[in-house]
Amino acid sequence: MAGQPSGAGVTPVSGSQWRPALAPALMLRHDSVRGTDLLVLPERVVVLEGHAGQVVGLCDGTRTVRGIVDELAGRFPGAPVATEVPSFLDRLHQEGWLK
Amino acid sequence: MTTHQAPVNGARPWALLAELTHACPLHCPYCSNPLELARRSTELSTGQWTDVLRQAAALGVVHTHLSGGEPLLRPDLERIVAAAEAAGIYTQLVTSGTGLDEARLGALCAAGLRSVQLSVQHADAKANDRIAGRPSSFAAKERAAALVRRAGLPLGLNVVLHRDNLDAVDDLIELGEAWGVDRIELANTQFYGWGLLNRAALLPTRDQLARARETVERRRERLAGRIDLVWVVPDYFDGVAKPCMGGWGAVSLTVAPDGTVLPCPAAASLPDLDAPNVRDRPLDWIWEHSPAFNRFRGTGWMSGPCGGCPRREEDFGGCRCQAYALTGDAARTDPACALSPDHHLIRSLTDTGPVQEPPPYVYRRPGAVPEPGHGGSPEPAGR
Numbered sequence A: 001m002a003g004q005p006s007g008a009g010v011t012p013v014s015g016s017q018w019r020p021a022l023a024p025a026l027m028l029r030h031d032s033v034r035g036t037d038l039l040v041l042p043e044r045v046v047v048l049e050g051h052a053g054q055v056v057g058l059c060d061g062t063r064t065v066r067g068i069v070d071e072l073a074g075r076f077p078g079a080p081v082a083t084e085v086p087s088f089l090d091r092l093h094q095e096g097w098l099k
Numbered sequence B: 001m002t003t004h005q006a007p008v009n010g011a012r013p014w015a016l017l018a019e020l021t022h023a024c025p026l027h028c029p030y031c032s033n034p035l036e037l038a039r040r041s042t043e044l045s046t047g048q049w050t051d052v053l054r055q056a057a058a059l060g061v062v063h064t065h066l067s068g069g070e071p072l073l074r075p076d077l078e079r080i081v082a083a084a085e086a087a088g089i090y091t092q093l094v095t096s097g098t099g100l101d102e103a104r105l106g107a108l109c110a111a112g113l114r115s116v117q118l119s120v121q122h123a124d125a126k127a128n129d130r131i132a133g134r135p136s137s138f139a140a141k142e143r144a145a146a147l148v149r150r151a152g153l154p155l156g157l158n159v160v161l162h163r164d165n166l167d168a169v170d171d172l173i174e175l176g177e178a179w180g181v182d183r184i185e186l187a188n189t190q191f192y193g194w195g196l197l198n199r200a201a202l203l204p205t206r207d208q209l210a211r212a213r214e215t216v217e218r219r220r221e222r223l224a225g226r227i228d229l230v231w232v233v234p235d236y237f238d239g240v241a242k243p244c245m246g247g248w249g250a251v252s253l254t255v256a257p258d259g260t261v262l263p264c265p266a267a268a269s270l271p272d273l274d275a276p277n278v279r280d281r282p283l284d285w286i287w288e289h290s291p292a293f294n295r296f297r298g299t300g301w302m303s304g305p306c307g308g309c310p311r312r313e314e315d316f317g318g319c320r321c322q323a324y325a326l327t328g329d330a331a332r333t334d335p336a337c338a339l340s341p342d343h344h345l346i347r348s349l350t351d352t353g354p355v356q357e358p359p360p361y362v363y364r365r366p367g368a369v370p371e372p373g374h375g376g377s378p379e380p381a382g383r
């Protein structure tokens, strides 16, 4: 049921005009029993720690990566979003979880 | 910012296997349903399943396999899917494909169905239908796969592997590609219940397994990034016990058609388990306090080689149902493990190889078990 993203080397897509959206097979939800956000896939469940769930929540196909970073920078002033978020989104893209 | 693996020994269950009915148009000789199939008249009602799903969600369940038997035989399947969706539980339909048409799939999607797992018995239609014990079941699967694809739902193929289809693994993978699936699960037969009853007919040779394994490795490289290829190990041949269900009462629970709650679908075969039922008790009590769920939880119950073994947190001592089926004691080390004092029970079968003239299948049907009182005991391997 549970899984872990592998870090296979693929060209980053976060620099482009890519507007990340959750792949249709996935369900993003809050788990109030465990107090965490989850990505639920056909065969496994991925625990999204910290603010990862909020980042994924912004991937609705309307925002570019830049737009997502700006939005988060507003929410979390001083956090290293510009350096961390694009690579995080790239990883989720490599997994096939973001389109 | 990281994602991490869900805890294997989580206090709360992640997944629910909902066996909605034991009725099935197919008759697979390795079926994971118990030998004693629940009658339709004993099945939980729509309202009871709705309540089970609500309770399961409150307990922490986020994913359910809606399975059977053939869940499409439940006319209220759409309402059960809707109940899961309303509770926030991700649904996957586990089906043989028979009975799935466009209207039915449309209704299920509208109710919130998220993904589909389709069983296939062989890549060749005739061989498929012989194993399934039903003519034209292959054609139904082909249609079902196309419908699911068109609906845009993720589709997984699941194949139980044995003597009569291991040589077709390459063709099965090709079939999955042609049908446009996202995932192929190749699961070697587990020999308890119906599988044990049919062991002499289903047990493969080491050569067959080695070839199939090579094929999978070769194919996996080529399919990387497109199709997820999963190989479920043949524990009889590897000498390694499998971490059954991720541990007893650790990550998931099974609700049988009549409301019996089990740590694993095969656990119905354990005679003194005293399995609880959702008709009598709330699900959280069953998970946390029932003797059945605590019986083999953790490592405290272990004896023999498991007790001091460094692998005990990884494989949890293997399969309790297999230990019981082969030794008569569910608390012993799984005989599949090379360290088990009972390992010869399995080695003697895998070393001598399968029988030349395999017996005919005992197809999975109500009342098919020759001597009901001896249903769980192993058949002689036919030497």
Ligand code: SF4
Residues within 6 Å of the ligand: B024, B025, B026, B027, B028, B030, B031, B032, B033, B068, B069, B070, B095, B096, B119, B364
């Ligand atoms: S294994 Fe075969 S007989 Fe058993 S439930 Fe699945 S399709 Fe039906």
Ligand code: SF4
Residues within 6 Å of the ligand: B241, B305, B306, B307, B309, B310, B311, B312, B313, B315, B316, B317, B318, B333, B334, B337, B338, B339, B340
């Ligand atoms: S002895 Fe028990 S814990 Fe150790 S590997 Fe075998 S089954 Fe697993």
